[in-house]
Amino acid sequence: MTGMSVRPYWELRFDAYGEVDLRQRDRLLEQAAQCDLTDLVVFAHGWNNTRAMATRLYDRFFAPFPELLGEAGPARLGYVGVVWPSMRFADESLAGLPAKPAPGAPPGPDADAPRPGLDAETHRALDVVFPGRRQIVARLAELLTERPERLAALDEFGVLVRGLVRIHGESGAAGDAADGDEDGVPAMFGQDVTEVCERFAAALTEARAKADAEDRAFPDSGPGGLWDGAHELLRQGTYYVIKRRAAAVGREGLGPALGALAAVRPAPRLHLVGHSFGGRLVSYALTGLPEGATVASVTLLQGAFSHYAFAGRLPHAAHRGGALRSAAHRVRGPVVSCHSHHDTALGLLYPEASRAPGNDASPLPDDTRWGAIGYDGFQAVEGCPRLDLAEALEGPFPAEGCVSVDVSEVVRHGVPPAGAHSDICHPELARVVLRAGRIGDV
Secondary structure (H helix, E strand, C coil), rough: CCCCCCCCCCEECCCCCEECCCHHHHHHHHHHHHCCCCEEEEEECCCCHHHHHHHHHHHHHHHHHHHHHHCCCCEEEEEEEECCCCCCCCCECCCEEECCCCCCCCCCCCCCCCCCCHHHHHHHHHHHHCCCCCHHHHHHHHHHHHHHHHHHHHHHHHHHHHCCCCCCCCCCCHHHHHHHHHCCHHHHHCCHHHHHHHHHHHHHHHHHCCCCCCHHHCCCCCCHHHHHHHHHHHHHHHHHHHHHHHHHHHHHHHHHHHHHHHHHCCCCCCEEEEEEEHHHHHHHHHHHHHCCCCEEEEEEEECCEECCCCCCCCCCCCCCCCCCCCCCHHCCCCCEEEEEECCCHHHHHHHHHHCCCCCCCCCCCCCCCCCCCHHCCCCCCCCCCEEEEEHHHCCCCCCEEEEEECCCCCCCCCCCCCHHHCCCCCHHHHHHHHHHHHCCCC
């Protein structure tokens, strides 16, 4: 692909059901065999990407690899960018940079602050993600712009969000599995919408406070604050759909494609990298591998799924384990979770959006049951070492099993509500991928 900083590079595109672009897959299989690669790094983007943004992300992340490997190194490395239908919320910061102000917005220190209403770019993206539901999207946008003082309008908003993401009836016990990263229905779709919006507004206020931007903090009471919370409910409702999609694309699409790559002769060692929901995608790809196929390493960058997903037993439900408790056995090397406490999207908003029905207490600030793997690493995984970044880069790297690496030293920049969630393009993280996969002498 022209414009990429590394070669050889291929793209693998999937639809929402995991169907791969067969021409791209077949080209990759043929050319990977011809290139006689020793290693192939496969990167899946996260929740807030278009195709163009995803390829820019891959270009930036992969750029340090050739220099880190050295010209004369023994590794012959290839690169794959996974493109899957995600969702772009235009008000979020990307790669540590503030979101661009809307056209016509006045410049100034508050240009990146959220404004009432649904911006045109996000509106269009919702129409694409939810085909056939344009009227619902239009009414949601209208309510977010008008911000009526009537609480009945919030109730209408909640009903519309449920209809948009196709949640029917009351959230039941199926949601109890969500803390192990099953696809249960979160409580936010079944509880009183005013209470849900209040909790999201409080989480947004906390995110602002953590960024030392109290002068732009969201109000935490009254109709204004509630509608800020309502906007967040729409965002999290959309991401609930994308989260489920990530698992399906990984299991039904990427997993079988990796199996075909593993059958290439000579077969390159496969190294999976996933950011945000892309971490969930590559993790579920392990469950879709053909019998006997394995990968060499997995690196999760700010993974947006449960920190108990790989747990053998859940601390609060010892009869159950995480949804991916057996997946690590499909990896010959380590499964690495890079996590940062500067990631407010995962530290504050993810827990509120993930709670199961019946858990009415707010998870903030010290309830870890609904935590994300990209915020505090693997939890309840026996024998899992916890390294800081210096240890991961300079000390002996674990040869197998789950490994948590605190990368807060470099993953630290970004504005609320996402914080540092997308601040991942650093040479240090590229080195973590190379060290985890034992690619070259880094």
